Amino acid sequence: MPTKTLKILFLASEVVPFAKSGGLADVAGSLPIALKKLGVDVRLVIPYYQAIKKKNIDTRLIIKGLEIPVETGKLKADIHKTALGKNIPVYLVEREDLYNRPNLYGIAGDDYYDNIERFSFFSRAALITAQRLKFKPDIIHCHDWQTGLVPALLKGPYLNVDHFLSASSVFTIHNLGYQGIFPANKMPVTGLPLDKFFHPEGLEYWGNISLLKSGIVFSDSITTVSPSYAKEILTPEYGMGMEGILKRRHEFMHGILNGVDYNSWNPAKDTHITCKYSPGKMAGKRRCKEELIKEMSLDPALNNRPLIGIISRLATQKGLDILIKIFKDIFKLDVGLVILGEGDSNLEKRIKVAAEKNKGKMGVFFGLNESLSHRIIAGTDMFLIPSRYEPCGLTQMYALKYGSVPIVRAIGGLNDTIVQFDKKTGKGNGFKFYNYDAKALLISIKEAVSMYDNSKIWNKLRLEGMKCDFSWNRSAEAYMKVYESVLKKPKVV
Ligand code: ADP
Numbered sequence: 001m002p003t004k005t006l007k008i009l010f011l012a013s014e015v016v017p018f019a020k021s022g023g024l025a026d027v028a029g030s031l032p033i034a035l036k037k038l039g040v041d042v043r044l045v046i047p048y049y050q051a052i053k054k055k056n057i058d059t060r061l062i063i064k065g066l067e068i069p070v071e072t073g074k075l076k077a078d079i080h081k082t083a084l085g086k087n088i089p090v091y092l093v094e095r096e097d098l099y100n101r102p103n104l105y106g107i108a109g110d111d112y113y114d115n116i117e118r119f120s121f122f123s124r125a126a127l128i129t130a131q132r133l134k135f136k137p138d139i140i141h142c143h144d145w146q147t148g149l150v151p152a153l154l155k156g157p158y159l160n161v162d163h164f165l166s167a168s169s170v171f172t173i174h175n176l177g178y179q180g181i182f183p184a185n186k187m188p189v190t191g192l193p194l195d196k197f198f199h200p201e202g203l204e205y206w207g208n209i210s211l212l213k214s215g216i217v218f219s220d221s222i223t224t225v226s227p228s229y230a231k232e233i234l235t236p237e238y239g240m241g242m243e244g245i246l247k248r249r250h251e252f253m254h255g256i257l258n259g260v261d262y263n264s265w266n267p268a269k270d271t272h273i274t275c276k277y278s279p280g281k282m283a284g285k286r287r288c289k290e291e292l293i294k295e296m297s298l299d300p301a302l303n304n305r306p307l308i309g310i311i312s313r314l315a316t317q318k319g320l321d322i323l324i325k326i327f328k329d330i331f332k333l334d335v336g337l338v339i340l341g342e343g344d345s346n347l348e349k350r351i352k353v354a355a356e357k358n359k360g361k362m363g364v365f366f367g368l369n370e371s372l373s374h375r376i377i378a379g380t381d382m383f384l385i386p387s388r389y390e391p392c393g394l395t396q397m398y399a400l401k402y403g404s405v406p407i408v409r410a411i412g413g414l415n416d417t418i419v420q421f422d423k424k425t426g427k428g429n430g431f432k433f434y435n436y437d438a439k440a441l442l443i444s445i446k447e448a449v450s451m452y453d454n455s456k457i458w459n460k461l462r463l464e465g466m467k468c469d470f471s472w473n474r475s476a477e478a479y480m481k482v483y484e485s486v487l488k489k490p491k492v493v
Helices: 023-037 050-054 115-132 149-155 184-190 211-218 227-232 243-248 283-295 300-304 320-325 327-332 345-357 370-379 395-401 412-417 438-452 455-467 472-488
Strands: 007-011 041-047 060-070 073-084 088-094 139-143 168-173 181-183 208-210 221-224 253-255 307-314 336-343 362-366 382-385 405-409 431-433
Touching (some): 007 023, 007 115, 023 041, 023 088, 023 472, 041 115, 060 115, 088 115, 115 149, 115 184, 139 149, 149 168, 149 211, 168 472, 181 184, 184 208, 208 211, 211 243, 221 472, 227 253, 227 412, 283 300, 283 307, 283 370, 307 345, 307 370, 307 395, 320 438, 327 336, 327 438, 336 345, 336 370, 370 395, 382 395, 382 438, 395 412, 395 455, 405 438, 405 455, 438 455
Parallel strands (some): 007 041, 007 139, 041 088, 221 253, 307 336, 336 362, 382 405, 405 431
Antiparallel strands (some): 073 088
16 A cells, blocks of 8 residues: 655745855755655745745745735735756745845844744735645744744634644744744734743743744744754753753654755866865865965965864854954964855954964955855864854855864764864874863864874875765654654644
């Protein structure tokens, strides 16, 4: 007897290759492809942002004027269709006034004033689109606060809607630091009845609404993006105020490490780099380094010294404050540093000042630049991630594949993927420090630099990293187990 095809409605606020601000987009762009390979009928819904329109991708209008309930009545959305990979349907929710803006979530560090309207509308439009298209999902997989309303809608206004009777929700926390907090008087925007939902056991959070909490409380299963982070967020230090509710829902929670899309992140076939390379054929890596040094106007003498890379959102989470304290000590080691980042203008200013002081040794680029990010990972010897906290982190896994040795803080997914190198045994793939302070970071950098000087050891270390396999297959199978487990369990109402 043929087994029934699992149907998943996959809701995310950013998806590669359509729109991206961070790792969520990488995950939302590759996990569905891996699930499809496992036989799942997976379909995505995303907002039709200006950034997507500018890409001129092939889209087709499939529903004109779909009516979506809002606080004041109904608003219309147009639904367009495109594809992820070869044949995964992606539905784009178009509403000019909500999504046709220069950025995804806000401008210059400030959120758009109407984000609750934007993402409540999106959440409701996603459900109504599935209904209209007669796509009856077994699982609705929601990601981060932007879609955290959906599990609550399924337990409230949609509880008895025939189309969703057999749908369970899975909510993935990519970063607990972004909690979707809005004032209580915005409750009518959510479409949820106040009495059933706005209380401490619901989505009320210190007198406000938290759409992240909504996802945590009302989903049938919760996942987060690494086993270590799944444990850390149960503590007051990393739980960011959500540790109580997370502990209460602990039995429904799973830590699944993100994977890497090795079609995009592979030095043997990367279209962003001119010289391809692979283990055993490493000459191209040296050429990538030479080209990066030229591109960033660095001193050519650095071709024979360690070149360290950073690609990061400029946010407190990422640990750049401890790095800034030790720029002077780092340059005493006769190394080069390349930083690609976007975000906090204050951090940007401080990095700019250091770059001016250290011309020829330090190259910076502020802004989002996908192509440069590949060239930095390929052209550097070491890759630095000193995060204060890190749910999973993708760049350390990319760096491993490109033979750029990670130096990381031992936290979250960084701790799960990087094994401290041991010179005696030759085992390990990078360097880790534990305490969140500049001194500990500097010790780790010094240790890495001292290994670089011994080319035999360094080559071994690099190759250890390049051999690591973090492909999506394993993680997709872990998600399948989560989906199967919620389908078997009675729903939490
Ligand atoms: P987070 O999601 O917290 O930002 P991750 O390490 O999970 O961190 O993912 C970050 C993703 O964003 C990676 O794909 C990284 O290469 C990319 N990225 C970060 N900053 C930039 C930038 N300025 N330009 C291009 N890509 C960037």
